Amino acid sequence: MADSPAVRAPLDPKEQPILDKLLSIRTRLELLRQDRSTYVKSSDVVDLYDEVIEQVVVLDGLRTSNRHELNRVDTVLDDCFQLISLSYLTIGKNHEPPAVYAALSTMKRLLDHLKEATFFSPKDLESIGSRLQEFREYCQRGQGKYSPHLLSLLEARIEICEKILADLELALSQLTPELAPQYDKLVSILRSLSACNTRSKFPNADVEDLLEQLKEVYSTLQPYGIVAFESTGTKEEKLAEMAAKLRLAVEHPEPAPEAKKLIETLLQRCFLWVATIKQKQGKIAEGFRETYDKLLEIRNKLEKLALTHSWSLRETDLYSYQRQLDRIDESRVDGNFLDSLGRPADIYEQRTLLYLLRKSYATIYHLIVSSEPVSEALLPIYNQLTTLRKCLLEVKKSGGVSSPRELYPYSMKLNSIDNMRVDGKFMIDKDIPDGQGSVIQLLEECFELAYELRTEAEDES
Structure with missing residues (x-):
């Protein structure tokens, strides 16, 4: 397996034994990830985590200088932590410090891309x-239970993310409450335009609809003195004026631009992007076709996973997607994608590729943070109960049942699940997988809903 992309310093011979052990651990984590014949056991993951920490302690003792230089040990160690982190999600230990590592890595990528893009919604920042x-809070609760080396690493990464987040919040700090909805709408339009641009067949009608929405937003902004262009000339002259102004804004960014300038810049980007994608009609230059196809494939696979993740996703599956995206992202030079001859992409290819890259990172992040704190061993039961709960809520919403008999199928299923418990716990072989609390809470909620529906039916009969 190839290492994660990174600039490497020469390997200190004293670190070779550590590298060998980390490579062995990474291989075992990979095998654990790929083995679909059984579920991932907590004991296996925790044992491998302990082995990684042992090597971190040894490494920390060796490194007394040049602590910020990265070599192959660091990249393989990062692989191990990524796999451990995703494995913790797989076994339902979502609220433990090791599970935070992968989420923070993806969050850092997202924040970097938001900063590079220079447009984002306040809602994006609030969520992060x-x-x-x-x-x-997870890290604080892990004090004394988890290695201080891991906790220090996570704390440092949290602080880095908080610093970038503060810069992004500052960039929107002048946005007034009355203009915030229009700004949000413009961000949404720009993202929707980029999504249209990556469809298999260019959707002219959808783009025209988005252009009309853009014009409507623009008309509501003009009373505030916000204008995308001042020219009264031809369409080409207006586009040229907007391009010049946008270029100036990009070359001379302000930490906290006034709301007027912030929105004008975003308006200009939207109008220019509409004109560009309508001209290009989704046609990517041949020199960037391979990268485009790869990113499109990753994006599509991740979106498919997002639709079915509660039934089919093993969180460790995200590792390979993360690494593929990292390699593409880190192959850029000064932020630019290059073709095989080293020539940078033009603005159309650049933005199209960046959209796919960012969309994929965002989907991975969503899948990580929306992962249920339930071991994959219990997920079949959890998913069945989730479906039962939805059905019972729909029955209740539609007015209940006319007879308790109508609830028999639900009651039988709930009782069959309840009978799977041993001493109150759901056991798989001799293991007690994580996520018992979530599953039992859901089971009790289903029983309560069924009881309410039955009581209502009996009272009415």
Whole structure:
């Protein structure tokens, strides 16, 4: 397996034994990830975590200088932590510090891309801010239970994310409450335009609809003195003016631009992007076709996983997607995608590829943070109960049942699940998988809903 992309310093010969052991651990984690014949056991993951920490302690003792230089040990160690982190999610230990590592790595990528894009919604930042607070709480609860080396690493990464987040919040700090909805709408339109641009057949009608929405938003902004262009000339002259202004804004960014300038810049980007994608009609230059196809394939696979994740996703599956995206992201030079001859992409290819890259990272992040704190061993039961709960809520919403007999199928299924418990716990072979509390709570909620429906039916009969 190829290592994660990173700039490497020469390997200190003293670190070779550590590297050998980490490579062995990574291989075992990979085998654990790929083995679909059985579920991932908590004991296996925790044992491998302990082995990784042992090597971290040894490494820390060896490194007394050049602590910020990365060599192959660091990249393989990162692989191990990523796999351990995703494995912790797989076994339902979502609220433990090791599970935070993968989420923070993806969050850092997302924040970097938001900063590079220079447009984002306040809702994006609010969501990330609340997650960072949760991650910090998980780490605080892990004090004394988990290695201080891991906790220090996570704390440092949280602080880095918080610093970038603060910069992004500052960039929107001048946005007034009355203009925030229009700004959000413009962000949504720009993202929707980029999504249209990556469809197999270019959707001219959808793009025209988005253009009309853009014009409507623009009309509501003009009373505030917000204008995308001042020219009264031809369409080409207006586009040229907007391009010049946008270029100036990009070359001379302000930490906290005024709301007027912030929205004008975003308006210009939207109008210019509409014109660009309508001209290109989804046609990617041949020199970037391979990268485009790869990113499109990853995006599509991840979106499919997002639709079926509660039934089919093993969180460790995300590892290979993460690494593929990292390699593509880190192959950029000064932020630019290059073709085989080293020539940078033009603005159309650049933004199209960045959209796919960012969308994929965002989907991975969503899948990580929406992972249920339930071991994959219990997921079949958990998913059945989730479906039962939805059905019972729908029955209740539609007015209940006319007779208790109508609830028999639900009651039989609930009782069959309840009878699977041994001494109150759901056991798989001799193991007690994590996530017992979530499953039992869901089971009790289903029983309560069924009882309410039965009582109502009996009272009415």
